[in-house]
Amino acid sequence: MYYSLMPRPDDPVKAWGIGIAESSDLVAWRRIGELRPEGDLEQKGICAPGILRFGGRLHAFYQTYGGGAKDSICHAVSDDGLEWRRNPTNPIFRATGSWNCGRVIDADVIVYKGSLLLLGATRDPSYKTQMLVAARAPLNSDLGRDSWAQASDESVLKPELPWERSCIEAPSMITRGGRLWCFYAGGYNNEPQQIGVAVSDDGIHWVRHSKEPFLTNGAPGEWNSSESGHPCIFTDDDGRTYLFHQGNPDKGRTWSISWVEVGWNRQGPFLIR
Numbered sequence: 001m002y003y004s005l006m007p008r009p010d011d012p013v014k015a016w017g018i019g020i021a022e023s024s025d026l027v028a029w030r031r032i033g034e035l036r037p038e039g040d041l042e043q044k045g046i047c048a049p050g051i052l053r054f055g056g057r058l059h060a061f062y063q064t065y066g067g068g069a070k071d072s073i074c075h076a077v078s079d080d081g082l083e084w085r086r087n088p089t090n091p092i093f094r095a096t097g098s099w100n101c102g103r104v105i106d107a108d109v110i111v112y113k114g115s116l117l118l119l120g121a122t123r124d125p126s127y128k129t130q131m132l133v134a135a136r137a138p139l140n141s142d143l144g145r146d147s148w149a150q151a152s153d154e155s156v157l158k159p160e161l162p163w164e165r166s167c168i169e170a171p172s173m174i175t176r177g178g179r180l181w182c183f184y185a186g187g188y189n190n191e192p193q194q195i196g197v198a199v200s201d202d203g204i205h206w207v208r209h210s211k212e213p214f215l216t217n218g219a220p221g222e223w224n225s226s227e228s229g230h231p232c233i234f235t236d237d238d239g240r241t242y243l244f245h246q247g248n249p250d251k252g253r254t255w256s257i258s259w260v261e262v263g264w265n266r267q268g269p270f271l272i273r
Contacts, residue, residue, distance in 0.1 A: 002018055005019035015042075017034050017036045018036075018046060018049050020034060046065055048107070050108040050172075060076045060077075073094075074090040093118065093120070093135055116138070130166065157182070163213055167185070170184060174233045184231065185229045189229060190227050195213060195231045197210065221249070224258070228245050230245060232245070241262040245259070260272070
């Protein structure tokens with residue numbers, strides 16, 4: 001598991017990093033490493049990693065942190081999941097067009113229909129509305145900056161429903177039944193943030209699976225009463241599917257990670273309580 005890691009009190013840099021943990025049962029986790037910021041580009045921090053197993057190696061797509069509209073997507077590769085080599089062309093992707101501010105965060109990458117598809121979150125020029133942007137790269141590319149081409153001249157999914165408020169972010173994709181499913185966070189942190197689902201046949205045109213959240217925040221007093229957000233959909237080796245997500249009960253003073261199991265039927269995904 002790769003997750004955002006707040007700076008430690010004794011960290012002289014005070015920069016966010018990426019934690020690495022492992023588990024044999026998805027319940028008991030042991031921290032085994034870190035991916036720390038390097039160089040001027042990452043000096044304010046890195047976080048929100050999306051990990052892809054592709055071409056016999058692991059690929060991390062993560063964002064710079066603390067740069068506001070300048071935050072961008074970077075790429076690193078690993079043979080063992082612990083030691084990572086940065087792409088020399090970092091940052092590899094920023095959004096273009098008059099409809100956005102250039103910023104891209106929360107990247108997720110998947111192999112779909114003969115190419116690599118990247119979804120990330122950007123904002124409008126006024127920096128108020130968060131929405132999704134898409135890009136593609138050839139399978140045989142080095143995944144560097146010149147490999148990625150923005151796939152649409154507008155947002156591929158933006159907030160429209162009341163519970164989504166002014167934010168859609170943190171996309172996480174999975175293929176099922178030949179279609180592409182995206183679990184996404186609606187609402188900014190602790191508004192509350194909740195999780196929705198959309199489906200697509202091309203990665204560009206998305207239709208919401210429901211007008212209601214797929215996974216809501218908890219009731220008052222529960223561990224996730226302030227939010228259930230930032231999803232990651234994961235398929236285990238036995239084919240079972242788990243939706244990892246963050247939550248907290250105190251408006252973001254503390255953070256925890258949990259999961260719920262997801263089942264599938266003809267209509268799509270459903271929660272297994």
